[in-house]
Amino acid sequence: MSKPEPKKVITHHDKDPDELRVIGRPRRRVDGRAKVTGQTVFADDMKLPRMVHAKIVRSPHPHAAIRSIDVTAALQAPGVLLVLTGADMPIPYGILPVSQDEHPLCPDVARFVGDPVAAVIAETEEAADAAMPLVAIEWEPLTTVASAEEALSTPEPRIHEYGDDGNVHKRIALQFGDVEESLGKSVHVFEDVFFYEGNTHLPIEQHATLAARDGDGKLVVWSSTQTPHYLHRALAKALDFPAHQVRVIATPNGGGFGGKSDPFNHEVVAAKAALVLDRPVKICLTREEVFYCHRGRHPVKMRFRTGTDADGNITAMDLETLLDGGAYGSYGVASTFYTGALQTVTYEIPRYRFRACRTFTNKPPCGPKRGHGTVQPRFGQEVQLDKIAVAVGKNPADLRLQQLCKPDTLTANYLTVGTIGLRQCIDAVVDGSSFRDRWQKLPEGRGLGIACSSYLCGAGLPIYWNAMPHSGVQLRLDRMGAVTAFCGATEIGQGSDDVLAACVAEVLGIAADDIHIRTGATDTTPIDLGSYSSRVTLMMGNAAIEAAERAKTLLVGAAARKLGIPPSRIALADRRVFDVEDPEKVGMSFRDACCAAEAEHGTLGTVGSYAPPRSPARFKGGGVGPSPTYSYSAAVVEVEVDPVTGWLHVPKIWIAHDVGRSLNPVLVRGQVEGSVYMGLGEAIMEEQVFRRLPAKMSNAAVHKFPSMLEYKSPTSLDMPEIVTYVIEDPDPKGPFGAKEVGQGPLLPIMPAVANAVFDAVGVRIDETPITAEKIARALDLRDKGKDARVGPKAFPSIDWPEGLEVPPPWEGGDGRATNDPKAKHYRAPEERGQEMMSDAARQKATAAQRASQSKSGRVSKEVRS
Amino acid sequence: MMRCRPFRYHAPRTVAEAAKILRGEGPDAMVLAGGTDVIPNLKRKQFAPRTLVALRRIGELRTASDDGLTLGAATTLDAIARHAALPEAHRAARIAASKVATPQIRNRGTIGGNLCLDTRCTYYDQSAEWRQAIDFCKKAPGPHGTAIETPVEQGICWVAPGSPRCWAVSSTDAAPALIALGAEVTLVSADGERTIPLTDLYADDGMAFLTKKRDELLTAVRLPAAVEGWRSTYWKLRRRGAFDFPILGVGAALKLDAGGTVEAARVVLGAVASRPLPVDTSGLVGGPLSDEAIDAFAAKAAGPAKPLDNTDFTLHWRKRVVRAWVAGALRELRGDDSEEASLLSRSAARIPEPLSV
Numbered sequence A: 001m002s003k004p005e006p007k008k009v010i011t012h013h014d015k016d017p018d019e020l021r022v023i024g025r026p027r028r029r030v031d032g033r034a035k036v037t038g039q040t041v042f043a044d045d046m047k048l049p050r051m052v053h054a055k056i057v058r059s060p061h062p063h064a065a066i067r068s069i070d071v072t073a074a075l076q077a078p079g080v081l082l083v084l085t086g087a088d089m090p091i092p093y094g095i096l097p098v099s100q101d102e103h104p105l106c107p108d109v110a111r112f113v114g115d116p117v118a119a120v121i122a123e124t125e126e127a128a129d130a131a132m133p134l135v136a137i138e139w140e141p142l143t144t145v146a147s148a149e150e151a152l153s154t155p156e157p158r159i160h161e162y163g164d165d166g167n168v169h170k171r172i173a174l175q176f177g178d179v180e181e182s183l184g185k186s187v188h189v190f191e192d193v194f195f196y197e198g199n200t201h202l203p204i205e206q207h208a209t210l211a212a213r214d215g216d217g218k219l220v221v222w223s224s225t226q227t228p229h230y231l232h233r234a235l236a237k238a239l240d241f242p243a244h245q246v247r248v249i250a251t252p253n254g255g256g257f258g259g260k261s262d263p264f265n266h267e268v269v270a271a272k273a274a275l276v277l278d279r280p281v282k283i284c285l286t287r288e289e290v291f292y293c294h295r296g297r298h299p300v301k302m303r304f305r306t307g308t309d310a311d312g313n314i315t316a317m318d319l320e321t322l323l324d325g326g327a328y329g330s331y332g333v334a335s336t337f338y339t340g341a342l343q344t345v346t347y348e349i350p351r352y353r354f355r356a357c358r359t360f361t362n363k364p365p366c367g368p369k370r371g372h373g374t375v376q377p378r379f380g381q382e383v384q385l386d387k388i389a390v391a392v393g394k395n396p397a398d399l400r401l402q403q404l405c406k407p408d409t410l411t412a413n414y415l416t417v418g419t420i421g422l423r424q425c426i427d428a429v430v431d432g433s434s435f436r437d438r439w440q441k442l443p444e445g446r447g448l449g450i451a452c453s454s455y456l457c458g459a460g461l462p463i464y465w466n467a468m469p470h471s472g473v474q475l476r477l478d479r480m481g482a483v484t485a486f487c488g489a490t491e492i493g494q495g496s497d498d499v500l501a502a503c504v505a506e507v508l509g510i511a512a513d514d515i516h517i518r519t520g521a522t523d524t525t526p527i528d529l530g531s532y533s534s535r536v537t538l539m540m541g542n543a544a545i546e547a548a549e550r551a552k553t554l555l556v557g558a559a560a561r562k563l564g565i566p567p568s569r570i571a572l573a574d575r576r577v578f579d580v581e582d583p584e585k586v587g588m589s590f591r592d593a594c595c596a597a598e599a600e601h602g603t604l605g606t607v608g609s610y611a612p613p614r615s616p617a618r619f620k621g622g623g624v625g626p627s628p629t630y631s632y633s634a635a636v637v638e639v640e641v642d643p644v645t646g647w648l649h650v651p652k653i654w655i656a657h658d659v660g661r662s663l664n665p666v667l668v669r670g671q672v673e674g675s676v677y678m679g680l681g682e683a684i685m686e687e688q689v690f691r692r693l694p695a696k697m698s699n700a701a702v703h704k705f706p707s708m709l710e711y712k713s714p715t716s717l718d719m720p721e722i723v724t725y726v727i728e729d730p731d732p733k734g735p736f737g738a739k740e741v742g743q744g745p746l747l748p749i750m751p752a753v754a755n756a757v758f759d760a761v762g763v764r765i766d767e768t769p770i771t772a773e774k775i776a777r778a779l780d781l782r783d784k785g786k787d788a789r790v791g792p793k794a795f796p797s798i799d800w801p802e803g804l805e806v807p808p809p810w811e812g813g814d815g816r817a818t819n820d821p822k823a824k825h826y827r828a829p830e831e832r833g834q835e836m837m838s839d840a841a842r843q844k845a846t847a848a849q850r851a852s853q854s855k856s857g858r859v860s861k862e863v864r865s
Numbered sequence B: 001m002m003r004c005r006p007f008r009y010h011a012p013r014t015v016a017e018a019a020k021i022l023r024g025e026g027p028d029a030m031v032l033a034g035g036t037d038v039i040p041n042l043k044r045k046q047f048a049p050r051t052l053v054a055l056r057r058i059g060e061l062r063t064a065s066d067d068g069l070t071l072g073a074a075t076t077l078d079a080i081a082r083h084a085a086l087p088e089a090h091r092a093a094r095i096a097a098s099k100v101a102t103p104q105i106r107n108r109g110t111i112g113g114n115l116c117l118d119t120r121c122t123y124y125d126q127s128a129e130w131r132q133a134i135d136f137c138k139k140a141p142g143p144h145g146t147a148i149e150t151p152v153e154q155g156i157c158w159v160a161p162g163s164p165r166c167w168a169v170s171s172t173d174a175a176p177a178l179i180a181l182g183a184e185v186t187l188v189s190a191d192g193e194r195t196i197p198l199t200d201l202y203a204d205d206g207m208a209f210l211t212k213k214r215d216e217l218l219t220a221v222r223l224p225a226a227v228e229g230w231r232s233t234y235w236k237l238r239r240r241g242a243f244d245f246p247i248l249g250v251g252a253a254l255k256l257d258a259g260g261t262v263e264a265a266r267v268v269l270g271a272v273a274s275r276p277l278p279v280d281t282s283g284l285v286g287g288p289l290s291d292e293a294i295d296a297f298a299a300k301a302a303g304p305a306k307p308l309d310n311t312d313f314t315l316h317w318r319k320r321v322v323r324a325w326v327a328g329a330l331r332e333l334r335g336d337d338s339e340e341a342s343l344l345s346r347s348a349a350r351i352p353e354p355l356s357v
């Protein structure tokens, strides 16, 4: 039986801006009023009658076996109702099906300082806090593994029993064409090693959860989570509780950035306690505990070997990455793939090899943070391009422009590139900053740097394999003219509620604030996979358009019959349903149209859903990287460097982002500027680092400063002037042509800062954060005539497995590995012939792209000071 | 959220009453002024006083003398930053106050609290659980910390494991500036009142960093009358434009004669030792503030600064910056445009004009 045809997705990308009443117009976001007046109810604001409080006792050891736990004294403390330990919840869980390695409370081994071991539930938070030290735990310390290198050299003791071997969680090796052959033939081969330090999300809202039993015995969990559906699955599993009797309600998140997208131990603990006590149980993490939840940026060491021709055009790239994963799997396998997935979507890379290794260490687990896994290699790639430009004597902007990917093509690793606004992005920031006139020409101590990037608009695959939609939207319309939109997506501050309202309002001809928004509740809203990987605008937006179009059909049909004109003459706008040929006279209010439709069809409700297109990648591991389309960004950063102390000051940043189309320009600017802010923090100060004590005296490995005072993140006073250019070139895949904006604009900032420092004082800081101390060290080296560079010296030698060989599309490949004996769809090369993209086809695509580039997208600009 | 241990709370209305309570309660009592240092420390269980004696109801501690030179200890930092009656020569006091923490903290935090601020260390300013993970240190050798002025011959100093003492860092912004201005402080206890030079309030020990007795209340800060020819400034180094404690403070006051010769000078470094560190200025006095004189002085001033690995930034870099900063502060006093003098002063220091109301 043949598969059903994928359904046609209506995106309305081709609508003229003048036709649109809501989309593209700057508006106050629909949740804005509640937020600024303090009415938004965050999880920590919730109180229920008979509510009690939980606190978690955490491991003081980086790695230790639990010999025994005695809870007797704690149970006798005033106000204490219950003490839970690992034995109460033996079933493991984890966000990825391949890494079910977490427990709500460690049953036998604690793997980092802060790993949860017991939970005290008491009448008040003070009582729980006071009883925590009474939980008596007998420990047997184990060897601490504190870095990725240590993990490679310390296979025993294993932090986990699963994984590739020793303390290696996962190794990946993929090759798209014979890279060594190309490197051998290249005019230049550049080899660089970089290190990207770990850092964390730092949402203002600390994680909080309230769990209770409904009157009928079902379990309800309110939580500051980005992924209520995944939390729902994890709760059902870890508690062994029927999934259909659980409802999870994502409260508005006071910032997420990826840090609230795993199911967390405190969520399971609160739910378990609520089930046992039959009382509502609240848990609010302290800031220190948020640092232990982490799931932030992996520290990554990487080596790039890049071949070029005499003009600096890339001929092949060989990338190796080594990730320090921390104590658990989290999204780590995906993060690992992401450290090599998106190198190919900005500049043409004819042959590409990517090898990655994730290790387990005794530190809080790393996971997805804004830009998930792609940020670290983007830093390396863009800094290396700067070095290439200097070496071949080209302006770094031109070096990039001369080899941009072409639209509507496949990359060497089988990613489908759609529209590309990168050329317009580069032009905007280069012109805005007078880059061509000022680069290499500013006085000593001042400099400019440029970098570019690209990001996903949603992952092509869900995290657990299924063939269902990634996002669903349900609409309810009634005789009062009220429209309610339901979707499982979570408002984490990024503006997803506003996107939902805008897409529905545009189609139905009403205002965004007319719509009741109900999101992120697994009992009432259709499933959306969650707010991660920049997927919500595109996927929920397309689902919303479908649901709204279906509702529109009902309204139009009923109104047409009532007005006695053909449906084709009906339009919806300004809360009216009317005849386009006589808008003033022939028509009715939106509410009357709802009444007519309800009278005709009965109760009104429609649904819409979205699943991304299937990727042409057919090799194992090809599931990470594909996206319906990609966003593009370019940034120019200006720096001032004090030649004596190395003090670094960033006075101005120009940033351009290809968003396809702005659904709400106010929110687009907010996301761009927020990304610049976060990127600048990573570039110049943020680091999640650990302190070890003298090895002879102690085994300790503690987070160096789990507080917002000492974990340095920029303040408003540290922000430079930002000039934002929004590049609009509607993409056929996005709702009204929109692409993502939540993550992409962060990526170019860090490499652009590094490149600017080089322009200012001629030193290379090949690692993050780029601090005064490192610059001062490099200046000393420069003054002594040594290699003026601070960064890792070498990349460790890793025992790579034999890689999968996937010929690129232009070398006869069809997206499958030629040497994977386990591949399901292995077919002989002859059979694959007709699917290949021949050289001729490729040349045609290139020509088409050149033509399309002459038509320039719309550019709008705003200066913020 | 983090929770404190329970404590008794007194809010007397007079200094005499407060002194009496402090005497009666003994070492387990602590003064609570703005609470911006005490309360976070209590939550982290760095110490666990049984009693807090709040100053908020004592009106006499919030007044300034008519000449504007004597400030009640409970005057907020914000009020000092805006204290227009302070002579221009004492500008350093206003700059230092305006650079503490954030506007919110300056609205609550007091000058008395700032001068008595606990010394800081990244091994110490941590929660009880964190400190347990390193098996504690000398300054707070147990899960409930210890009384701050009761040295305990117990525990190890992780910053300098061989050392018998604690090296926690004096992190007050006001002290270096006020010592440079020649300030005095008045201390009151049940036994009576005494006035000492501010510099004598401090001892170079991370634990016993104040010389005042535990039951002595700091009631006032007195600045000398301004004399023609004096000028002052305060340079603060921190990573960010707000929030951060100083990792280096330079309080400097100079008297120049009409010809530009240095008649007198006081320079005090903050955040490089367990007390504010006065620098020997004899080399400066009697000569002009030439570039050479400034550089020679700055190089020498950096000598005794002993940064250790217990604050933000690495110790090597902090040591290196002292010289540049002392020189920068002096050049500003010479009359160089501080905005142009140094990139550091434009970004890290960001010296705004003190607010006046």
Ligand SMILES: Cc1cc2nc3c(=O)[nH]c(=O)nc-3n(C[C@H](O)[C@H](O)[C@H](O)COP(=O)(O)OP(=O)(O)OC[C@H]3O[C@@H](n4cnc5c(N)ncnc54)[C@H](O)[C@@H]3O)c2cc1C
Pocket (backbone or CB within 6 Å): A709, B030, B031, B032, B033, B034, B035, B036, B037, B038, B039, B040, B055, B073, B074, B077, B099, B100, B101, B102, B105, B108, B109, B110, B111, B112, B113, B114, B115, B116, B117, B118, B171, B172, B173, B174, B216, B217, B218, B219, B243, B244, B245, B246
């Ligand atoms: C995020 C943050 C950032 C900060 N940044 C800075 C900074 O940059 N620079 C800086 O200098 N400080 C900083 N501080 C520390 C503190 O806020 C200030 O030093 C403030 O001035 C302390 O005053 P307070 O009135 O709040 O003191 P409190 O917290 O009330 O008291 C501090 C100490 O002084 C004692 N004390 C207070 N008043 C008296 C008195 N009259 N007599 C005797 N003892 C007294 C108390 O017992 C206590 O030991 C910061 C604090 C925070 C939380």
Ligand code: SF4
Pocket (backbone or CB within 6 Å): B120, B121, B122, B123, B124, B137, B138, B139, B140, B156, B157, B158, B159, B160, B165, B166, B167, B168, B206, B310
């Ligand atoms: S300097 Fe040493 S003893 Fe003092 S607080 Fe720091 S680690 Fe503890």
